[in-house]
Amino acid sequence: MPEGHSIARFAKRHRDLLGGRKVAVASPQGRFAKGAARLDGRKLLDVSAHGKHLFYHWQRAETLHIHLGLYGKFRTFRDEPPPPTPGTRLSLSADGVTIYLAGPTVCELIMPSAEEAIRGRLGPDPLQAETDGNTADRVVEKLSRRSIPIGAAILDQSVMAGLGNIYRAEVLFLTGVNPTTPARDVPAAKIHEIWDRSVELLGRGVAEGKIVTVPGRPATRADRVYVYQRERHPCRRCGGAISMGEMANRNIWWCESCQPRQAS
Ligand SMILES: [Zn+2]
Incomplete structure (x- = not known):
């Protein structure tokens, strides 16, 4: 999609x-x-x-x-x-x-x-962040009431509008948030980071016409992302294994060491 x-x-x-x-x-x-x-x-x-x-x-x-x-x-x-x-x-x-x-x-x-x-x-759209003030606070407020995993919550268009399966995995990797964390347990400061990353990455997607989340100008499609569909490859940051699971009926990818689970 x-x-x-x-x-x-x-x-x-x-x-x-x-x-x-x-x-x-x-x-x-x-x-x-x-x-x-x-x-x-x-x-x-x-x-x-x-x-x-x-x-x-x-x-x-x-x-x-x-x-x-x-x-x-x-x-x-x-x-x-x-x-x-x-x-x-x-x-x-x-x-x-x-x-x-x-x-x-x-x-x-x-x-x-x-x-x-x-x-x-619909939730706030990161691509309209400039014209729509306090949007990150609205996302924090919406997520504070949700017990579903954050990986499912940010795909819910009533929370944030515009993220799909690739961006959700990449944004969580870049903010170091484990996708299984219950949404309401993610600290507000992290939600702000998730929002800011979404604004940055979707903006870059509009400018470049494709989804690129790594720095620079990657040569091939496979080089453009950190975790999406990379379950057979080592993590670009730590060399560890990329995990894959299912969340909100779609596959999701993450790195257990770069995105540690919260101590409970
Ligand atoms: Zn890693």
């Missing part, structure tokens, strides 16, 4: 390509035909992201809400696009640019009140 940095990049790209233009909207697959007819020919005002959700705002129309889920994919074409595949839920085009969307979990029109409700249910 794309993590928050990719969604933020889609928002910016779609805003740059289609914003301020009258957009031809269609649903080749037909499953969004009514919504597409409602938007067709309207001017796109803005596109914004919160965590993994995208919101498209139009002149005199409802908001288009998209969540890619596990299988959703955008494809962008300049000039002549190929014919849409049968699964193309949505097609947006203006000024020689065409964007196809297939396989999203959500593609719907919603009222402003529903958009507000969705944003209200």
Whole structure:
């Protein structure tokens, strides 16, 4: 599933390509035909992201809400696009640019009140940290009430919005927090560190267009991370074995010596 940095990049790209233009909207697959007819020919005002959700705002129309889920994919074409595949839920085009969307979990029109409700249910997004004050304190507050492991809690989009499976493992490694620690037992100062690392790493992901958590410019995909999918490799810091387990139905990786368990 794309993590928050990719969604933020889609928002910016779609805003740059289609914003301020009258957009031809269609649903080749037909499953969004009514919504597409409602938007067709309207001017796109803005596109914004919160965590993994995208919101498209139009002149005199409802908001288009998209969540890619596990299988959703955008494809962008300049000039002549190929014919849409049968699964193309949505097609947006203006000024020689065409964007196809297939396989999203959500593609719907919603009222402003529903958009507000969705944003209200989501935790703070590290990519909006600059415009949203005291966010780390809000995360501390949310986690203080949760007994689930911190590795599961930071994947919960109502706690923090935007982290996926790669970032959660990397952020916990970089802050030295064992993923099995109950969320409410992680000291507030550590939660602040988790937040600050998330702000830094997702920001880097937006800038570089890929998830990189090690310093510098790693040559290969396998060199870009500390623990994610590295269970067969030694820890980059201590040389010890990387552990793998399951948490919130997804695999998670960590180093027992760099991320020691709390003494109980
Ligand atoms: Zn280690």
